[in-house]
Amino acid sequence: MPALEILKTVYGYDAFRGPQADIVAHVIAGNNAFVLMPTGGGKSLCYQIPAMVRPGMGLVVSPLLALMADQVAALRQAGVRAAALNSDLPGDERRALWRAIHGGDLDLLYVAPETLLRPGVLEQLDGVRLSLIAIDEAHCLSQWGHDFRPSYRQLDALAERFAGTPRMALTATADEPTRQEILSHLDIDEADAFIAGFDRPNIRYAIEEKDNPRAQLKDFLKRHEGESGIVYCLSKRKTEETAAWLQGLGYDALAYHAGMDKAAREANQARFQRGEAVVMVATIAFGMGIDKPDVRFVAHLDLPGSIEAYYQETGRAGRDGLPSDTLMLYGSEDVALRSRFIEESDAPEQRKRMERQKLDALLGLAETADCRRRVLLSYFGDHAGPCGNCDTCAEPPKLFDGGIAAQKALSCIYRTGERFGQAYVVDVLLGVENERIAQFGHDRISTFGIGREHDNRTWRAILRQLITLRLVEVDLAGHGGLSIAPAGRDFLRDKPALMLRVPPPPRARRGKVARGAAQAAVGEADQDLFQALRQKRTEIARLQNVPPYVIFHDRTLVELAAARPSSRAAMAEVSGVGDAKLDRYGPAFLAVIAEHA
Template sequence: MTADPTHILKAVYGYDAFRGPQAEIVDHVMAGNNAFVLMPTGGGKSLCYQIPAMARPGMGLVVSPLIALMADQVAALRQAGVKAAALNSDLPGDERSALWRDVSSGALDILYVAPETLLRRDILERLGQVPLSLIAIDEAHCLSQWGHDFRPSYRQLDTLAALFPDTPRMALTATADAPTRAEILAHLKIAESDAFIAGFDRPNIRYAIQEKDNPRAQLKRFLKEHEGESGIVYCLSKRKTEETAAWLCTQGHDALPYHGGMDKAARGANQARFQHDEAVIMVATIAFGMGIDKPDVRFVAHIDLPGSIEAYYQETGRAGRDGLPSDALMLHGYEDIALRSRFIEESDAPEQRKRTERQKLDALLGLAETAGCRRQVLLSYFGDSCEPCGNCDTCAEPPRLFDGTIAAQKALSCVHRTGERFGQAYIVDVLLGAEDKRIADFGHDRISTYGIGKEHDKRTWRAILRQLVALRLIEADLAGHGGLAISETGRQFLREKPTLMLRVPPPPRAGREKVSRNQTSIALPDADRALFQALREKRIEIARTQNLPPYVIFHDRTLIELAAARPTSRAEMAGVPGVGETKLDRYGPAFLAVIAEHAI
């Protein structure tokens, strides 16, 4: 028997109406059609498959990439009264047997499974004997061999179309450029007419990108705006992850490291702390984060250049899943560009892949160096668009430009006359005419470019050289020594001398960021703030008794609504968004009691 999706939305999730394209997608799948869903993180993708899975006859099968993610989603669904379970390699034998009894008897609404587990012949045979309402493939971008999260097991999921030809297939992701989308559709045999592209914009995230000056000081200033809040700091190396986490602890923060080289149990313990506590900073490599369901991550900081715009979008998208204001900061410098270029050139990938990776790096550098709206550049990469957002650093403080044609010529000439083998710092010292023994030993105090750049200071010359690398006029030494060489594009520039506009670097930020805390934190009337905090404390108390992340009980957004509405009865609390029937039964009395204690 088919259930009513709108009734499930209200009874299970506590919402009166679908958002955006959710209703259209749900109706499409309810009719037995396949669907590809691209929707920003926090846009409600999970409801697009969870509700049809419960509403259609049979059990919903959801393919998910990570055991921790599956456990998180199953816990949240069970709290809402949904019969959900996860099948993975960590499941003990007795629990596995009980799960299969539930599957066979039709007792489950939704079963989560990792792709490696699902593709085993015995698992596919057993699932072939039970009716399935749908098959949903979450984090579907993992299927793309050109993507930043490619997983070979996802590639094999194309067999599902032949094995379950009459079961609707859904592929869902928040990150996929046009080639990746086409690849997903082709492999999973989903028609273009079944694709729903909801856009990429995350208007609640404020984007800021800065040149590396003093990374620890920059990070410290940034974190001042987020005291008592959860966030993620991404680093490029395992060693830097551990060193940064240790340093943050000395600065009074509750920070934990996470990287692929750690013991599995230690990684799991740190991830559990991050999800269960409300003010933990996870300092991580890219090994952390895919599918993290924690909705109250208030910031994501990259203190090294990420791998691509797709990676940057995916990683920053872990902030503000609840739709509340959040921050994304990225620090980058010349060394990052050189290192990323070296990763590409020294890889064993075929030339076609290297060419694609170079293009992706160029696009990321374009985002980093743009003088325009960051959000416009970010969205345009994915074929989306927006008006200037007013919620990024370049909109808030538009950078000044100057005619850098002569400066670029001087820099390129200096690189040439010093032999195209010295790094950024040395070139800057020669341009400024520094009295340095090394320069004298090489005889570079006697070349024509020695001291010809005194119209700019050291900081400006660093910014100029970084922009010339980003524009591919200069190439970094790929052997790892950091030397600069003129590219063919740079030689063409010297021949043709076209006008070149460059950014003026902003002055060093000695104090707090210009954006006020009210713009990047939860906005609450003073009258509601004490009650909101009391509700959070009650949520923590309940969550700890059940060993659950607090957000599985209620999201911050729901607590904000409770603090504003101040319901005095079960019926009034049932009208608050995010309060479904099961949670109302379980937690209504406890939260109503807190509200009564704070009656105005």
């Protein structure tokens, strides 16, 4: 069956997007391929369709059991013969699966790298005709990446063992060094690389200084009532405390971190996957490969580890292409803590140096007065003009000549002995008269009260930027005392120009709650029908014990509500409605539409 026919009859789409058609044709012809495509850009079609066109079974290496289970469920709904091989399978099911594999009864087999590399598994696959080998989340292969998995490094053996089988490496997150490492290890030529770019125009990026993090998060979540999203925290304790706090506010919030019981973690992940208004509060242990298309927001309550991590974690929002929102909060403590993680690690100096560079790049994104998207994309070698869909485009930050302010701050840190924290230094700069300052005699030093031209909030922002610029260091091992970094001493000596950001005024809390992204895409006259279609989808999903989006994506329901098809033929024209789903669900959804005629 030709690729375009499969695209329509199985997936319900009339045309390929972007470079999909070229990639599919390239692999069907028997060539290897490296595919870098943004999350939600349709990477999975690039290997699923060639696997169905070419003779044999497609072997897909995927990092997570939950991700494999979701993809297999979605493929089976569409009428594709797919299965997952994993260590949790009972003996009878495992034997039946191997019979299906050897009998040629599968189009696609998903397997984790650890399972694939176990003794005996590769040997059993030696006699199976493979249409292709696809390695998903291929950035896990890079030792410099943020998601390095040692088992991925051993996958280079597949190139020799299955020399005549096309190999594909797919990822949404890989800078130039990571891309070269993947190509080298998997023996894929540069000419076989397809770079589709990194831009996710439907995602709005916003980054704010920590002011009152819970109030900032509460304000952010008001815009997403009734929608699913992820809130990332750095520690297990903060994850649990934040989830409990959100539950107290009435949110269906769950916690997820590596310290939880495995069964509890899996139960929470299943609830998130199957729910339509669940907030997952998690550490970075959660999320890689999450195939839930209707995640409408991602918030970071702490600074991520790198731009790659930030890009991948925010990329879990809006996989269906509908508008989605992100928010990252950070402060000087985050900068100091991330620096401490790097310096106290057992990594070799080369690795530490690269981690420092990655942190500096992330801080540059946080402090930029330029378009966030432009800075983010330029990090990956991609380019774009001002996007109009980030906070700095919507409200361009003001800059001021901060040279004198920086000199005052550094002098005050020096005069107070380089051992006091941010709040104390700001009080001295402002000339605050209190018992503690008098006790140390700092009301009599030359820097007492020399900073009254700025308020407390502005001085905090200045100090945070000086920490970000590595002019000031924070002693986290002690009590957060500030000291002058070597670069800060150079600054005091050379006095170069320094432009700093003016902190934005505190945001007024929004009283009005905005409609969700999917609802906003539906016209006023179609709102009732859209909600009825969602309810029908939920009913069917619960009966089958699958996530609702496996039945139909929100985008498909939006189109159904707008088009109001009255026949099977008309419903087949709606994007995302393939033949198998039309047979299985067409009558039920057409009946709902008829009721709202």
